[in-house]
Amino acid sequence: MRETMDMWTRMFEKYMFAIIPCTLLLGFILSRPLIAYTDWIPYLFAFVTFVMGIGCGRKHVQDVLKKPLPVVLTLVLAHLVAPLLAYELGLLLFGAGSPYTIGLVLFTAIPLGVSSVLWVGMSSGNVALALALVIVDSAISPFVVPGLIEWLFGASIQFDTPGMILDLMLIIVLPTLLGMVVYELSGGKFKPWSAPITQPLSKLCFAGVVLLNAAAIAPQLSALKGDLLLVIPSVLITVAFCYGLGYVCSGILRAKGRELPVTLAYTSGMRNISVGMVIAMGYFSPQTAVPVVLGIMLQQPMATLQYSIFQRVEAYRSRQRLKEANYIKGD
Template sequence: MRSFGLAFAAWFEKYTFLLIPGSLVLGWLLSDYLLDFVHWIPYLFGYITLIMALGCGIRHLQGVLKKPFAVILTLLLAHAAAPVLAYGLGSAVFGAQSDYTIGLLLFAIIPLGISSVMWVGSSGGSVPFILAVVVLDTILSPLVVPALMDMFIGDALVTWNSSELILDLLTMVVLPTLIGVMLYEVSKGRMKDWSAPVTQPISKLFFMLVVMLNAAAIAPHAAGMKDEMLVVIPVVLTLIVICYLLGYFGSYAMLGPTQEMQITFTYASGMRNISLGMVLATSYFSPQASIPVVLGIMFQQPAATVIHALFHRRRTRAVVYPK
């Protein structure tokens, strides 16, 4: 059972770039059957967040705080530069008051994605740094997400309840994260490895379910937007590329960044917690605003695969042609 659970989790991570878009399509196709289960989403997501936090302890957070400039730079790239560019891109193509622009903005504002830890590790980046920054960013999300959405759109373009959003983020994200960190400390870091054969595969399956249920929730509305997708899809792809490039080139602000930190910054800036974004989009905004976030989950993982291949190629060249 132990080997099967770990093997399944490893297989899932290897083929995430196919499984997640596939789950999205499956959710659209099975929308009629899945709509009754959409209310499960917050609980499924809370579990996913809890399992993510089992790998992070107080010492990880303390270690990150010893690199304040790197932390601040990461958060500025992800939650200052990216939202400005997303809002500008959306306004230029769709108009400042478009729901699609709100969706692009939400994509850029949501916390860093836990899947970035997997890609940073496999590409040769700093796993302790990215893990701690993801946890820190997740904990800050009840403050960051509502504040930035208010800053850009306020109540003029859309009516939404920021206090409810904060409460949802506290219960779905912050509380499970704090419980996970506490369990890490109580078990002295052994909880994650001990429970991994059971908790990890369940977490992967729940991730797929979250994607499917969110896709099912917006499928009835997306059906009438086929023509608009010809414009929305290229714009979402452009934003995803911009976010990755922000991290890569933004790392040079560290004045001579190591390759390890370049890789870490690239994934930190480029990958978002899309499952949380989908939950927030479908709960607080219009179906049109959800579309860019849903499309983001289709393209974010394949884009990460391309980035991984490019870093691998660069490492291989460095070995073959040493300076």
């Protein structure tokens, strides 16, 4: 039983780049019967967040915060530099008050994606740093998300800031803290013990969030076809910039090897799209959710592309090191 469930989880993670877009499309197709179940979204997402929390304890966060520069750099890139770019891009293409501009900014404002930890692990990055970054960013998200929206848009849009803060507390912060408490009380043993159940179930809940959010916005999509010619490239540019930003700016830390560049690239590039969809649908117009939905479709394939690039770069460096070693031996 355990081996079967572990294999299922690994398969989901391996093919997540294809599963999530397919789930999104399925939600569009089955919108009519599924839309009645959209009230389940916060509960499904809270469980996903809880499962993330049971893999991290106080020591993980403390160890990372002893060297806070990578954490600070990643958060500045993800939630200051990237939102400013998204805002300027939206301003250029759609105008300051456009829901698409708000959607682009919202995409960059939402917390770092849990799935970035998976990609960091597959790419031989620093998993502990990635996990701690996601935890820390989730904890400050109730203030970061509404704060960025208020700062960049001010009085030009109206939304329930206290309500958004409360929702983010309930679906991110509290489940994460509860997961960390369980980790501490069990001495870190609860996650491996419960993994055959909690891991596949959390993957299904994650897919369920995507499915139901897609069903919720499907009725409005038919009216937006003409806008997608501009929206799709704008989201593609934003997603690509977020990935590249972390990788390039990791040079500021002058770290040796690929561990830190890989970690910063994925953590600064991937966002918790489920949160974005919940917030977009709950507090803004359906058009605002469109860039977030497109982010789902582009984020995982972009991660796959980046993984391929990392592998090619590493293979090239290995060949260069081998040539240098042979050259030295020849001397």
